[in-house]
Amino acid sequence: MVWTTIRLYTPLSDADIETLHAGDRILLNGNIYTARDEAHKRLTGYIDNKKPLPLDFNGAIIFYAGPTPASPGKVIGSIGPTTAVRMDPYAIKLLEYTGIKGMIGKGERSQELRDACKLYKCIYFAATGGVAALLNRHIKSSEIVLYDDLGTEAVRRLEVADFPVIVVNDIYGRDLYEIGRKKFSKSVEDILA
Amino acid sequence: MREIPVEEVQDKIEKLFVMANFELPEEVVHIIIKAAHLETSPTAKEIFRQILKNAEIARDEKLPLCQDCGVALIFMEIGQDIVFTGGDLSSAVNEGVRRAYKNNYLRFSIVEDPFSRVNTKNNTPAFIHYEIVPGNELRIIIMPKGGGCENMSQLRMFSPSAGINGVKKFILESVKQSGANPCPPLFLGIGIGGTFEYAPYLAKKALLRKIGTPNPDPSLDSLERELLEGINTLGIGPQGMGGSITALAVHILKAPCHIASLPVALSFQCHSHRYKEVII
Structure with missing residues (x-):
């Protein structure tokens, strides 16, 4: 694999999305929004009730993350991705109705979500799990914009600089987890043989 | 008294x-450094670099x-x-x-x-x-x-006829199925025997053995090595993106069990294996 990095700036356009492929290493710049399980539930509630969403997510990237509290002198604490598949039922709806162009998490997504990525032109990026002190360095500012009562699960607008992610699912139906493992994997039957 | x-x-x-x-415990850092040298894929190498850098930043800047x-x-x-x-x-x-x-x-x-x-x-x-x-x-x-790896935990109440091969298959398939979710490279704790509640307790407890130390039971030690090797040919790799290191260590504890039972429990631990011990 050729190891190149691409700098991307939010908000993302369809033109940005079309150039990305599973395995591309990306440095994100601009604003991204955090949202986890409960925030997703609340956001899709607006859609279910046919009400406008409280934020414009057109071209936005959602980061599945709940940070640690900021210690004095820091804009935020440690921050990293949570398991993405838990958001799938909500995320598909958000993709359809809001124009979200990117999601950052960790782990495999459902086939339905991958199909939605193709249909609505959205990228699923992975950030490395368990390197939350390192990722802290790439956050320049943080502001709670929705659901203060959720604590770590509140929706935050983060300004990021060269935030490192990798494209897992592109809009062409490719999946980095599948591609990456093919080279190395043996079946359980072969291992036990 | x-x-x-x-x-x-x-x-x-x-x-x-x-x-x-x-x-991060010294022995955990050490085993990660060793594994990083064995990886060939550039993605996996980059992930190892991030993990090791993260440990430095966490310690120096007092960030979790x-x-x-x-x-x-x-x-x-x-x-x-x-x-x-x-x-x-x-x-x-x-x-x-x-x-x-x-x-x-x-x-x-x-x-x-x-x-x-x-x-x-x-x-x-x-x-x-x-x-x-x-x-x-x-x-x-x-x-x-952490919750991500905890959610991948498994318990299976086998019939004794499943035998050691059934147990091995279950372990390999469970790791395969967990994919990227538990934040590999993993530490895997396995509890074999006991009862419905005791096997998972053993699996958790197995994780607490100091990383880098062998299982005192020679037959379990060889089973640990065999499983580690097998898991690392599943190809999941660091963060599930493909590679030859999916697990860093496999630890097993076993216990007697009922004549009708063969319980097996798996406790997944992420690469950020945080544990500390003190004796008072």
Whole structure:
């Protein structure tokens, strides 16, 4: 694999999305929004009730993350991705109705979500799990914009600089987890043989 | 008889959780460095670089290693000659956890009710396992454990006819199925035998053996090696993006069991294997 990095700036356009492929290493710049399980539930509630969403997510990237509290002198604490598949039922709806162009998490997504990525032109990026002190360095500012009562699960607008992610699912139906493992994997039957 | 004030236990618990959340154990760093040298894929190499850099930053800047500062898991081996004085032991342990998390900007990840999902805002209650052992020493091991890997846990009540091959297949398939979710490269704790509740306890306890030390039981030691090798040919790799290192260590504990049963439990631990021990 050729190891190149691409700098991307939010908000993302369809033109940005079309150039990305599973395995591309990306440095994100601009604003991204955090949202986890409960925030997703609340956001899709607006859609279910046919009400406008409280934020414009057109071209936005959602980061599945709940940070640690900021210690004095820091804009935020440690921050990293949570398991993405838990958001799938909500995320598909958000993709359809809001124009979200990117999601950052960790782990495999459902086939339905991958199909939605193709249909609505959205990228699923992975950030490395368990390197939350390192990722802290790439956050320049943080502001709670929705659901203060959720604590770590509140929706935050983060300004990021060269935030490192990798494209897992592109809009062409490719999946980095599948591609990456093919080279190395043996079946359980072969291992036990 | 030996008296230990519960306040002393509380202080120790607090210190252990603070240390664990900011400093990756030396032997964990060591095993990650060793594994990083074996990886060939550039993606996997980059992930190892990030993991090692993260440990440095966490320690130097006092930032938690992971945003998931975990559920507070505590294993206490209590010498039977000890008397705890000055209050309730479990309350003191919980107070130690509360102080560690509240005073050090650690994330609160515990909700008071599985359905209401209201956060307790101090990361308690802790989950405490007490064992009574001979002597007058108190051994405390703590492990802040993240939710992502915990959700991948498995328990299977096999018929004895499944045998060792059935057990191996179950373990390999469970790891394969977990993919990227438990944040590989993994540490895998396995409990074999016991009962429905005891096998998972053993699996968790197996994780607490110091990384890099062999299983004292030679047959389990060889099973651990065989499983580690097998898991690392699944190809999942660091963060599931493909590679030859999916697990860093496999630890097994076994126990006697019922003539009709063969329980097997798997406890997944992420690469950020935070554990600390003290003997009082």
